[in-house]
Amino acid sequence: MEEVDLRRVVGAFLATEPLGDVLGLDEDAALVFAQAFTRQDEEPAQPPRLYTGLCRGSYANLFANVLSTWKTTRRNPLHELQDVPMENFDEDKTSFNHIMAILPTSVDNLTNDITSIASFVKAIGGARGLLTLIGVRCTVGSQVICPPTxxxxxxxxxxxxxxxxxxxxxxxxxxxxxxxxxxxxxxxxxxxxxxxxxxxxxxxxxxxxxxxxxxxxxxxxxxxxxxxxxxxxxxxxxxxxxxxxxxxxxxxxxxxxxxxxxxxxxxx
Structure with a gap:
C-alpha cells in the first residue's frame, strides 16, 4: 500500500484554486483562509501535543498531524479535546458532533491524490470542520476565520x-x-x-x-x-x-x- 504523505498532500490541496466550494466560503474568503492556514512560523515546528497549547508551525501541518494520529490510532482525535465549560460562552457542538460521527474508514481512504483530501474536507464541513479538528471551538458569535499563528x-x-x-x-x-x-x-x-x-x-x-x-x-x-x-x-x-x-x-x-x-x- 502506498504511504500517504499527509503534509505534502494537505499543502498541495490548500494551494489549489478554486477552494470556495470545498471550504464553504466565497472565493476571496477561501483564498485568505488557505493562505493563513498554511502560514509557516519561522521558528522550527515542534512535535504537537494535540489540543493543549498553541501549535508551532502552520495550521496545515497541525491538521496533517491530526489526520496522521487518527489514521494510526483509528480513534477520532477529538476524543482528546478537553471539555472545559466556559460559563460566559454558549458552545455550539454541531461541527464537533458531525466530525465525531465520521468513521475511521474515511481517513483510511485518504491518498496522495488531492481530490481525496478535498472530499474529506468537504465531508467534515469545509473551513469550519478544519478549525474544529485543530481545536478551535465554535460558540455563538464564532467566525469561520483562521486565527493568527x-x-x-x-x-x-x-x-x-x-x-x-x-x-x-x-x-x-x-x-x-x-x-x-x-x-x-x-x-x-x-x-x-x-x-x-x-x-x-x-x-x-x-x-x-x-x-x-x-x-x-x-x-x-x-x-x-x-x-x-x-x-x-x-x-x-x-x-x-x-x-x-x-x-x-x-x-x-x-x-x-x-x-x-x-x-x-x-x-x-
Missing amino acids: REQCLEAFNRRHTTSSKHSVMTVGARQWTKHVERSSDRWWGVNKGSEAVKNNLAKAKIDELMDSAVWVNVHGLPNGPVVYEIRQAEGYGARWGFQGNDVHFRGFIEPYLENGHEVGWKH
Whole structure:
C-alpha cells in the first residue's frame, strides 16, 4: 500500500484554486483562509501535543498531524479535546458532533491524490470542520476565520507600548500585564515590581505559560468590535488578540469568568 504523505498532500490541496466550494466560503474568503492556514512560523515546528497549547508551525501541518494520529490510532482525535465549560460562552457542538460521527474508514481512504483530501474536507464541513479538528471551538458569535499563528501573536505582544519616548522599553504585553497583577488574590499573575525590562520578562513568561497550557481557543466577534482570537487555560485565565488578515494586535489578558466581574473590577 502506498504511504500517504499527509503534509505534502494537505499543502498541495490548500494551494489549489478554486477552494470556495470545498471550504464553504466565497472565493476571496477561501483564498485568505488557505493562505493563513498554511502560514509557516519561522521558528522550527515542534512535535504537537494535540489540543493543549498553541501549535508551532502552520495550521496545515497541525491538521496533517491530526489526520496522521487518527489514521494510526483509528480513534477520532477529538476524543482528546478537553471539555472545559466556559460559563460566559454558549458552545455550539454541531461541527464537533458531525466530525465525531465520521468513521475511521474515511481517513483510511485518504491518498496522495488531492481530490481525496478535498472530499474529506468537504465531508467534515469545509473551513469550519478544519478549525474544529485543530481545536478551535465554535460558540455563538464564532467566525469561520483562521486565527493568527503563535509567532504572529508573540510579535504583537512584544511590540513597544509607546514610540513617543526614546527611553521606554515596555512592551504592549507588559503594559497589559501590569493591569492584571493586582486582580488575583493568589498572585496568579505574579508581582508588579522591577524595571520595565524586568516587567517585560515577567509578562513574556506569563504569555508563554498561557500559550503552552491553552485548552480553549476561539475566534469570535466582539459586539460592535473586531474579530478576536481568544485563548484560555483550564482555570479560565487567558489572553486576546484582535486581528484582520496579517494585522494582529494584542488586546490584553483575561481573568476567569465572574458573574459580577465588571462590578468588582475583575478582582478575585
